[in-house]
Amino acid sequence: MMVDLKDLYQEVIVDHNRNPRNFGKLDDADRMAEGYNPLCGDRLNLYVKLDDGRIADLHFDGSGCAISVASASLMTDALKGKSLVEAERMFKNFHYLVTDEHTPNPEQVTQLGKLAALIGVREFPARVKCATLCWHTLKSALEEKKTPVSTE
Ligand code: ZN
Numbered sequence: 001m002m003v004d005l006k007d008l009y010q011e012v013i014v015d016h017n018r019n020p021r022n023f024g025k026l027d028d029a030d031r032m033a034e035g036y037n038p039l040c041g042d043r044l045n046l047y048v049k050l051d052d053g054r055i056a057d058l059h060f061d062g063s064g065c066a067i068s069v070a071s072a073s074l075m076t077d078a079l080k081g082k083s084l085v086e087a088e089r090m091f092k093n094f095h096y097l098v099t100d101e102h103t104p105n106p107e108q109v110t111q112l113g114k115l116a117a118l119i120g121v122r123e124f125p126a127r128v129k130c131a132t133l134c135w136h137t138l139k140s141a142l143e144e145k146k147t148p149v150s151t152e
Contacts, residue, residue, distance in 0.1 A: 012074070012117035017066040022076035026059040034062075035137030035149040037129050042068035046137045054083050060134065067118070067127055072134035074115050084142065090115070091135050098122045098131055 026047035034045045042064030049057040058076040063069075075094075079087050093112055097104050098121050109116045121127040129151040140149045 006120070009117040009120060012114055013066065013070040016070035016073040020060075020069055020073040022057075022059045022073065022080070024059055024061055026057060029057075029059070031141040031144065033137050033141035033145065033149060035133045035140070035151075037064070037068065037133045037151040039126055039151065040065050040068065040130050042130055042133055044068065044072055044134060044137060046072075046134065046141050048138070048141050050084075053085075054081060055079050055087060056081070058138075064133070065130055067121060067130040068133055071118055071131045074117065075134050075138070078113060078115055079138075087138070087142075091139065094118075094135060095132065098128050 025045075026049060028049060029047035030050045031048040032045065034043070036043050042062075044060050044062035044064060047057075047059045048055060058080055060072045060076055062072075078090065082090070090112070093108060094115055097109065097112060097116065097119055100122075103122075104119075109119065118131045121131045133149070133151055136151065137149045
């Protein structure tokens with residue numbers, strides 16, 4: 001059973017890395033931020049279009065490893081149409097999923113939907129930065145920070 005789940009997660013990551021969703025510049029973005037993970041060399045730009053407290057649209061571009069690209073693709077898919085409060089909550093849940101020493105319970109995993117595919121990185125601390133880079137960059141974009149995000 002556990003093996004099947006891992007295979008499924010692997011498929012999601014491979015798919016989102018090969019065919020990233022919401023990839024490319026967003027010309028009418030309200031917010032933008034760039035993120036860099038020097039440990040792995042992942043670079044990404046995030047473009048956010050807001051509408052009345054919601055994320056109306058969310059795109060990214062850049063280049064990085066399979067985990068960083070798949071994570072950004074999954075994140076943009078998951079957050080489109082969500083309110084900023086919901087986005088903040090998902091960030092917390094996702095961060096918990098990949099960093100907390102306690103394995104999240106099945107309900108927490110289910111709430112994250114496809115984002116849960118990245119649960120495997122929790123066993124590889126260096127990869128956690130690849131998976132969370134897009135989230136930290138989003139936070140920076142929403143907070144209108146002027147300096148690029150670095151995971152170091
Ligand atoms: Zn990486």
